[in-house]
Amino acid sequence: MPELRHNLITREWVIIATDRAKRPSDFSNHQDRMAAPSHVSSCPFCPGNESKTPEELHRISIDGMWKMRVVANKYPAVDRDGAKTRSIDGTERFVSGVGLHDIIIESPLHNTTLALMEPEDIVTALGLYKERFIEAYKDSRVEHVIIFKNHGLGAGTSIDHPHAQLVAIPIVPVQHRDRVNTAMQYFDDTGVCLMCDTLNREIKDAKRIVTETEHFLTFIPYAALSPFHSWIFPKRHSASFSDITDDEIEDLGFHLKNLLSRFYYGLEDPDFNLVIRSSRPKDIGNEFTHWYMSVMPKMTQTAGFELGSGMYINQSLPEENAEFLKGVRIG
């Protein structure tokens, strides 16, 4: 019989459709990434095409060659210039679409991906995420910053070259506000951070853990929204990603490469979305929210049921997903 499991953090119930649970091999979608060339002359993110990207905002170089670049998005969701204006006219409420939309190009190589990159390069990329995250909040128009990565066509990327994105918007998304409110309510009811409690329970259960180290826990949540949906939680309570230490960045780099390698070799390089869920740097003192990284392989399609209910149907068992990932040989 299917189970409904409550995801306390998103507040949503997930239908774990155990009867039609699929095997990992049902989800494979081999991309043959390594067969792609390391340089593509038409790719705007490949070396030699620097003039094809708009304004360069930051660059990390080694021996005179760039290693990573941060550039403005050519087709931004929000405009970098312009004033923040707001109008309220009955049921029509408007805010000007201003803010930042940056691209973080993570490698000069067209055909690499975090799973294949050197650990120190992943650490460099994560450091860059942190730096740009803090920087973005200095813009007085900005109320919320989202760092994410779309890997593969099915996950919505239009350019294969490895890159992450940062979008800084002039409003707080209701999803974020709702989750903060949920966590605050939990803290008021129990005196404990909801994410800390979740973390401790996952460690105690020990059924859904993929990797545990000193600073982080990678696990499949009890009410995972979709197959192999994974969370990487910092063990130390911290409301904002801006607070991450150098030691923690190094450990996070290990977890990220580890998890993505298990996807890469075990699930044949699936499309995935990666998101950092975090409060603002100035919320750092807050006891009830806790930043984390969410990685969601795109293995199933959402349809009318998900649209009409906001719920998810997960056709796999979180416990089996974790067991499978742990068993993947990553060299």
Added chain:
Amino acid sequence: MPELRHNLITREWVIIATDRAKRPSDFSNHQDRMAAPSHVSSCPFCPGNESKTPEELHRISIDGMWKMRVVANKYPAVDRDGAKTRSIDGTERFVSGVGLHDIIIESPLHNTTLALMEPEDIVTALGLYKERFIEAYKDSRVEHVIIFKNHGLGAGTSIDHPHAQLVAIPIVPVQHRDRVNTAMQYFDDTGVCLMCDTLNREIKDAKRIVTETEHFLTFIPYAALSPFHSWIFPKRHSASFSDITDDEIEDLGFHLKNLLSRFYYGLEDPDFNLVIRSSRPKDIGNEFTHWYMSVMPKMTQTAGFELGSGMYINQSLPEENAEFLKGVRIG
């Protein structure tokens, strides 16, 4: 410059990316539906294959031939049999996955679709939706019912034969609860139903209307979540779809065929999801919620930004969408 528009009903801000607004022709994805055969021997929903579907729950026949059938889903999201049980163990909360998952087969013809069906057949289908909706709520395990339709592969259907689905679940989705709370708050603040206010504003603005008749208004909402996202609102305040009258069903059938024909001929039969958003029959006396139908063509892909923020980026202008749909020749 992009605009952020607030969707008061979903509470979410939508980025209307006017700078990269696409033309309707950018969204075309011709399906060549009419080229498909009217009968497919391997299709479980085609006549002659009645034994391939599980338990038949209802049938409408004419001259000894069935016209529509309601059957249990062969791969249900929730089990029809079994008791509703609930357990709470710290952060792990569970409800048994029981309820109903029905398929409403809308025609014996494999290659038809609502846009091409006779008006009276659409009215019959809508009557069947209403009947099954009311029936589902009689099951004491059921707390919420969602009626939806996935049209086309990109919208998540696995079987092309025209059908809708009904899922009755043993919990209330947080999305529904949140929207009801939002509408209740609006009512308490203003003394008016949020959807009635939205409806009146759309009629007054007259910029986003596709079709208006005595009982219904079809329009592109001010903060449409995606290109050609359309709402069909009953003009009479009513909290539950169960309350729809025969006259209104006839008028709704006209609106639905009208809208879907404009999609079919103007946008070349796009994939779409259709959802009925409604409170329970027993909430009928409630002044602050208002049922409606939402139709969302699947013309763009959601990715990390949408996942990480819960927001949408709409690369088209609602006003232009409405203008375009009004101009489509539907014979």
